[in-house]
Amino acid sequence: MRVAGKGLYQGAPPVSFRFDGVAWHGVEGDTLASALLGEGVRLMGRSFKYHRPRGVLSAGSEEPNALVCVDGVPNTRATMQEIWEGMEATSQNARPSLRFDVLAVNDWLAPFIGAGFYYKTFMWPRSFWERVYEPLIRRAAGLGRLDPSAGPLLCEKAWAFCDVLVIGAGPAGLSAALAAGRAGARVILADEGARMGGRLLAETDPLDGQPPHLWVERVLAELVQMPNVRLMPRTTVTGVHDGGTFAALERVSLHRAPRADLPRECFWRIVARRAVLCAGAIERPLPFPDNDRPGVMLAGAVRAYLNHWGVAAGRRVVVFGNNDDAHRTARDCHAAGLTVAALVDSRPEAAMPGAPFPVLPGARIAGTRGRLGLSRVTVEGPQGRQEIEADVLAVSGGWSPSVHLACHLGARPVWDDRLQAFLPPPGGVPWMTVAGAAAGEFTTAGCLRDGWRAASAALADLGLRAPDPDLPEAEGQAPAQGPFIVVEGRRQFVDFQNDVTVKDIRLAVQEGFCSVEHMKRYTTLGMATDQGKTGNVPAIAILSEALGSPVAATGTTTFRPPYTPVSIGAMGAGGQGMGFAPRRLTTSHAACLDRGAPMIEAGLWYRPGYFPRPGETTWRQSCDREVTMVRQAVGVADVSTLGKIDIQGPDAAALLDFVYCNTFSTLPVGRVRYGLMLREDGHVMDDGTTARLGGNRYIMTTTTAAAGQVMRHLDFVTQVLRPDLDVHCVSVTEQWAQFSVAGPRSRDLVQAVVDADLSDAAFPYMACAEAPVMGVPGRVFRISFSGERAYELAVPARYGASLYRLLVAYAESLGGGPYGMEALNVLRIEKGYITHAEIHGRTTAFDIGMERMVSKTKDCIGWAASRRPGLLEADREQLVGLRPVAQDGVITAGAHLYRREDPATRLNGQGYVTSACWSPTLGRALGLGFLRRGRERHGEVVRLVDAMRGVETLCEVTDPVFLDPKGERLRG
């Protein structure tokens, strides 16, 4: 019901929206909750377990009941969601409708489905758990619904930096921001509300003799003028992380109709040198029988709806509390013309002199009535028992400071008996001070002073001076707080959403779940979407009472981020689709696409799989042709993705001797050597070729996958292990484009573009030189990954695209052409060359037959550990070649190897296949793999079993080099 003359949005433009298909009206500035209350709608949701009808409880983000789906976003709090013209909101967890929900039958079953019942049953018969019980439970559980077909939720992420972050723009926060802003600090003031002001917007006690929201407007007007202050409304600081990093979620456009050019939310990383937490306090409900009907609300929320939004939650109000603050609700409701049927105060000494409505001290609510909304309450007290008609019951059990963020680094809040509240732990977040109600300061004047004080302290830490306080006159009488009470009876809810009652908590204690963590986990109290913001403290009080121990000894559960739930879409903004990882493209990328090559991911790079020609319908046809082309003519492949590291300095050779297990100091200038790099644990890390371009200059090549790791490793060696070496390393992977030209006609092709003598005498296998390539300073290496005569040409990356097209055109004129990764893989398997399929991190130089490369005369990374007995045992799996006994036999990578006659069980395992291909050169399938004692077993026939693909093949064990074992083709 709208109350004329009340609220901050009088005369605001009307907004129409729909809730469960019914059209309603509100005004700009309304939340969904205030608008629905304004229209007299009280029923907004159903609870999680018993499907009890529920209305709105609060006026903030702590709301446990009024959760709806808006714009495909489930579990949206009606108390935070602003309405927009045409907005569609739907209720959740109710079938067929909110008013009539079939699963409300659960409420009748409550005696049998209390806390932890599911641990004790559903065990027989065993197969029924997965087939019957669990599916039923899953269907009943959950709240909102995700729509798999909904389009993406447009979000973004951002960074912000400041000197002082002020969290919360109530009296303390505004005061802190004013002090810090006037001192010249870079300030961010973030508040979760759409309108800054916090409790000041919900109260009527004057500031400087005026309505408090006018002071708020004055302060905001000053702050907005300051260039060093940034105001961030609709921004919830959700997490405190290390090093002054805060997570915050801004509702950029969630309060308006979706627009393609606006993100819905923005996830902020705010780095602040100091922070002031002014998050205020959250009111707690009281447990009494049937305390959950729509119409039962927090007293402060009733006041907020009335004063901030101009909406009365009902016509006849009963107020029930154990503290003076509740009296304000009665006072304000009466002043607004509502009927206050009674002020029920549990404290016998409570009084409200001159109250124009019945005040019942020492009384309590013993029950409520009304199926879908409150109609009547039962009051018990010294005057006896009476029934009072009411459509709103405003409840206050006192206020709990919002200490959450102060505890995100692991500190526990401290119980204060006098305030009956948990207070933030001193020093819980070293760079954050807590002020105002969040620190237990419950008067407006106190909050204003405290905010200023906290900002002054933060400024002092930063070497800045706060100006003298300049604060308005405000109410300064702290409301008296009585003890927590539980009104006995049936169904007193503590966690409204998860339907945890006082009885559940006591049952947990009865069964020995006495630690607060056990109680929480056993009853699920505080595990709902509100994380127990309203219910946890009452629950701890009830638990303590049941245990007969003080609240301080019981303690709280752990506070963890986020403060309020944050969408995955916001925290993962940018990750969708191709955004998940950067794309690295070679200079030949466009040319490959032009030729119709499918590009496949190789780490972050894209490389061509194969180059289909007209008439080829499968990848195998193209691959076979490309292999044959390289073996018979010439092929061109882009190998720029391999890591290239330029190593220079007098000790360059010493460095290489240290990081490779074989020796590079003996490598002549103008020559290339294959190198094997070990990890310090003695296993192979990477391999590649390194060329000596000059006495003090080498170019190292790494595999594509390990390029970053090797560079980091070299930096580690030069900076940490061998700072004595005078050597510098720099990655030049991106700076150089490099192409392999392979095949018997490769020299013809390379000679056409390189200005150097490439005769075998002048430029034999494993030679290298710096030479002009088409007039551009380049490099030539005579190295091969195919077993054919081959060269690699390197030019500065900006010439890569044109050189690639040129090489391919020349190759075609020689009967060759480009080849892709598929052919490259076949070529190397035919030749027994290894890749990370073989050096997969668990193999040693011994395993791959290269233990003789491990120099015994020098120290190198991995030398000592590689001598461990377990790494040299003959029984280890060793690299072998595999060839099907039958010509048409199939070999598959990932298959396991067994003795011919053995069943395929783990204990019989002899090894496995790492790489496999069809060799067009040899006309049969080939494989590389590891076999126990493999080097001794060449010639033996083993059984290959690939249960995943249904393949079984008898294979002959061979040397891994299938083709040209003497390297004649290689040397020419």
Added chain:
Amino acid sequence: MRVTCPWCGERDRREFTVQGDETALRRPHRDAPPEDWHAYIHLRDNPAGRLREMWYHDPCGTWIVVERDTVTHAVHGTTPAREAAR
């Protein structure tokens, strides 16, 4: 978490690669007994408290020894590994 690179200043944790405690600085001699190598490669004090740890600042390629508390995550100081290794 924010760590100060001696060259680049204070940076977010995501700019770094971390590689375990500073044992790495004290590599045994090639011919040291196997126990020493075992200790170097595998055994760790793994303190719940202050730890000196090897961090690599990826953008500038500097290895840094970061003194950090493993319980509070407070960073107490950073030294270029090249200096710490001396």
Added chain:
Amino acid sequence: MRYSGFRVLAEGLRGNRGWTRAWRDPAPKDRYDTIIIGGGGHGLSTAYYLARNHGITDVAVLEKGYLGGGNVGRNTTIVRANYFLPGNSEFYSHSLKLWEGLEAELNYNVMHSQRGLINLFHSDSQRDAFVRRGNAMAAQGDDAILLDREGVRQLLPYLDFDNARFPIHGGLFHPRGGTARHDAVAWGYARAADRRGVDLIQNCEVTGIDIEGGRVVGVQTTRGAIRARRVGIVVAGRSSQVAAMAGLRLPIESHVLQAFVTEGLKPVIHHVISFGMGHFYISQSDKGGLVFGGDLDFYASYAARGNLPMVEHVMEAGMTLMPMIGRARVLRSWGGIMDMSPDGSPIIDRTPIEGLYLNCGWNYGGFKAVPASGWCMAHLMATGQPHEVAARYRLDRFATGRGLMDEEGTGAQHSLH
């Protein structure tokens, strides 16, 4: 008291007044035959199987906080047997078989649910690595099915098959993989161990280990000294500190692994899905929350909480894999303290000190190991000999290099597993 549907009905009708304590709250005696340090999943299951399999009931489990308060109460509840290296293969296979009978064994519904686990792959080489894994699972007698892209699409139609940075090529399907209710596992073992006479002693922190002449003789605790003939250290997350009390230095580093749960949602994800390229895995709990996680934060930590870089990475991985979850909201995040061993596999072994046994190094594989870990640890402590499915979990394998089990192939770089 035996739990059953009938009992739930009967108690419901009587106002639930008859339920008794799930376990006793005994004061510690001054002497036990066997002490288990650590009242987490592994410690409780060790105590249970000591009593059940070996008749050793003079046992105390000493827990510094509350039972199940460590990683067993702070994980993503995945249960699977899809390892491929000898050592791990047989151990996790054994564990899964124990899981499959756990409700009846413990008379406690741990909600073990074999929803099926799918490991996605995105390249030919990843496919081959998963085929090798699947073949190892098959050889061990476990279940694995290779799915192609269409096979994955049929099971998981909501994945982004069209735009992803790393297109889905297929998956390895492990139908017996699934989830369980983590707290219930700890409570079920606790209750069952208690019923067999084991003393579960909470709020009792071990402050010292007493050793005389190379033999363990007892422990010092915040509730007094307790003598014992055998002591098992089962405190993954704190292994280095407790082992140090016995003068042992371990090949362990402690790291933080974060996990996340969303608000409750109606059922939308049936399986457990693992997206290796993004270090991301997800399932949906019976309560409706999406439970998911990613990789380590990669710095040593005992803080049981992490930082934003990994949080955001995990969320980005989720967004690239299944954009529909963008509208789900993360309700809570937490961090577990991971005992990282050099090869990523655990240790269940004797120590150089007679009577002192060690169970540690669970990396991030501890939850699914709870039944077999206890089974094998109990066997080791009762007989002095390693159980056959845990025979490779030796402490000396790092020194000798023999039988390393580096499933990820990243090597003895503690933090890289």
